[in-house]
Amino acid sequence: MTQDLRPSLACALILVLAVSQLASLSTALGALASTVLGGLIWQRARLVAHKRRLLHLEVFLLLVLLTLPFTVAGTALFSLGPLVASVEGVARALLVVAKISTAVLLITLFLAQAEPLALARALHAAPLPKPLLRLISLTLRYLSVVSDEFNRLREAAKARSFRPATTLRTWRVMGLMMGTMLLRALSRADRISEAMRARSGAGHMPHLPLPALSRRDHLRIGASLIGALFLTVMDRL
């Protein structure tokens, strides 16, 4: 049986929503510091396991940190030729970086270890449109089929001594592979829809029932709500 992710999903959603609305730099930095601290204390292994993924994000944030100060008008801090960095810009950049880092950390802490299927299950409990849920579960189902197909294509090319390089021919071969993948995916989609019709499908999908939320789940969600409320109050004071 896969784990029930609904409580984690709810906690992550509540906290990320609260963090996304923060306007004061000190609260945002406080939120970041407490998330890092909390993560290190309770979920150290998880943080370490997803270190690389978090670092990728920080590279992107570095770009924000470098460019944003020059694009916000305000009190000049220093200038680089014609470009002037403002104090407000630096503050804004730090705010953005703190908020995004906190949000991603929260999602990592609550959901990174989750099986994709468990996530799809939990989303079924959320008030999302049914076609969207169907898209998610079909994507999860066929992701491995498509990636296996692509790997077979790549191995077949390799077996005939194809070695990718930065040449026009490599791009052409890659293009052909992508085209092949697309055509196969389209005809597979046709066959899947036929298989659904053959079993009298009309768009309804069965789903395994999820257990009722436990007392502990309610406590976790309650604690997240209190945390979110606390952040919002601190921010506005």
Place this chain on the structure above:
Amino acid sequence: MTAPVVLDRLSVTRDGLPVLREVSLTLAPRDRLAIVGPNGAGKTTLLRAIMGLQVPSSGTVALFGQTCTHEAEFRSHRPRIGFLFQDSDDQLFCPTVVEDVAFGPLNLGQSNAQALKIARETLAHLGIAALAERLVHKLSGGEKRLVCLAGLLAMRPQVLLLDEPTNGVDAENGARLRAVLHGFEGAMIMVSHDDGFVADLANRARLLSGGCLQEADIHDHAHLHRHPHVHPRMKTDPNAG
């Protein structure tokens, strides 16, 4: 009892080229018909035409005594015909085994809970109850095939159309597949290159070649090693009839 499937001079063309030419066929209620023939002979197209997934250029398909031309007519008969696709991955689109098997019963108007119950019973009947919670994409080829079959049997069909049922199936799961099909009460059309499978399950065979259907015999004779074999029926063959 009316014949579940009757094809009358059915022709199918694709991109202007004939795939099936005036194919006529009657499947009796407990018939086990094998259709053999080279790749690209139109075997899969024939099964698709019976399901109403392929529009014929001429001729008719009659299911359970009713001539079907429109999607709505085919749709009303599809619950009674199970079609096993050549590629299991096309047919298994739910994340877990039990959900996939429950798909058909749910479409027949069962509640979610009832459909899951029927699915578990069907899996148990096939001796694969242990697979129920498994993720579909992590199953072996043979397991996928059995789960596909469970998905069809859960709808209690009267006819099975099997497109290369033993493709990519290991010996153990193959034996289980045969045992389940032996126990099936209804009619069956099997398209297969597996002569052993055909000889074991079919009671008659026809050869599809160049879009035309011919009579064929299943017989067993010694080559360098002994194995069952399907040949086109000869006019002078003393076994004919």
